[in-house]
Amino acid sequence: MVKEHKSISSAQNPLIKRILLLKEKSRERKKQGVFVAEGLREIELAQKGGYSIETLLFCPEIFEGNPELFTTKDQSPEYISLSRNVYEKVAHRGTTEGVLALIGGKDHAxxxxxxxxxxxxxxxxxxxxxxxxxxxxxxxxxxxxxxxxxxxxxxxxxxxxxxxxxxxxxxxxxxxxxxxxxxxxxxxxxxxxxxxxxxxxxxxxxxxxxxxxxxxxxxxxxxxxxxxxxxxxxxxxxxxxxxxxxxxxxxxxxxxxxxxxxxxxxxx
CATH class of the missing domain: 3.40.1280.10 (SPOUT methyltransferase, trefoil knot domain)
Structure with missing residues (x-):
């Protein structure tokens, strides 16, 4: 049985607008302490590197894996499904696996x-x-x-x-x-x-x-x-x-x- 997730089908959704802003504006990434990573390998490496995954967004029509694979004993991201047209609006490149994430940045002092x-x-x-x-x-x-x-x-x-x-x-x-x-x-x-x-x-x-x-x-x-x-x-x-x-x-x-x-x- 497939678990139900919150879904977004409108590009006018505030979260979608936030994602686009984070991708485009360095000052927003610094202000919010959050950035966007796209692609399964990149998100897996972020988690392996000790980064905190806040929200995982996936397009069921494209993503073939388990959308909750990033849940661990230490992390439980929010999972949100996106319609294909919304995913294509926020995706940086068309060849990714239908998944992107909001991730907390680190202190690089x-x-x-x-x-x-x-x-x-x-x-x-x-x-x-x-x-x-x-x-x-x-x-x-x-x-x-x-x-x-x-x-x-x-x-x-x-x-x-x-x-x-x-x-x-x-x-x-x-x-x-x-x-x-x-x-x-x-x-x-x-x-x-x-x-x-x-x-x-x-x-x-x-x-x-x-x-x-x-x-x-x-x-x-x-x-x-x-x-x-x-x-x-x-x-x-x-x-x-x-x-x-x-x-x-x-x-x-x-x-x-x-x-x-x-x-x-x-x-x-």
Whole structure:
């Protein structure tokens, strides 16, 4: 017997208007402390990452699973069914499985970070703007099981739908901190974590560096690179030698090369 759920068939419903506002406006996500995640894998990863699922919305015509699969001993979301036309209005992409959720955000203050390794390996990205790049960085961080990703001077909030989508949910599986460049430098020094800044000046090849101790690999944007503060406070500036005509690569590609060299040195 299929359990009855509250249903919504009008796009004018206040909850539907709220969902659209949360998807479109960063200030609303910050104000309400809630964001929208779409897709079964993304929602499953959010729950696995310790996020609180407040409301699960599904379209019975599309969703083939058990709509109450996210109920646990610690969580009991509200379940609401949507008509197909309403679901298609709020869905970010047409290929998802007919399910989306309202999820409570987390506090990403630096003081909340907890490292699983005694010699942590961290990625710091300064002022990344493009959701696609941020998503790619988070996917790499997940693949390498980094202790944390720290975003300095963030230009967009982490729960932007495009970041969730491009990270394929890795925004939920990766421990993330945010702060200003000055705050993060002070934090890394306090934690006695070596700073390796990717830069073109006063640099040595990344292959010559020892990443086996506590390490923060710091990358900037392709357009402007890292701010001077990082270059003045790094323990070593590092570079990926180029053999072609250009002197830089996409930030997510560069970060992946540096991170997996560090992982290689650590025996993984």
């Amino acid at each position: 630096l003081g909340k970070l907890r490292f699983k390794n005694r010699e942590p390996l961290i990625l710091v990205a300064e002022a990344p703007e493009k959701p696609g790049n941020i998503g790619a960085l988070l996917r790499t961080a997940d693949a390498a099981a980094l202790d944390a990703v720290i975003i300095a001077n963030p230009k967009t909030d982490l729960y932007n739908p495009n970041i969730i989508r491009s990270s394929v949910g890795c925004v939920f599986t990766t421990q993330i901190g945010t702060g200003t460049t000055e705050e993060i430098i002070a934090y890394l020094k306090q934690q006695q974590i070596n700073i390796y800044a990717a830069a073109l000046t006063a640099s040595e090849s990344y292959a010559e560096c020892d990443f086996k101790g506590s390490s923060a690999i710091v990358v900037g944007t392709e357009a402007t690179g890292l701010s001077e503060n990082w270059l003045q406070n790094s323990d070593q500036n590092i570079i990926i030698p180029m053999q072609g005509e250009i002197d830089s690569m996409n930030v997510s590609v560069s970060a992946a090369i540096l991170i997996f060299e560090a992982k290689r040195q650590r025996g993984f």
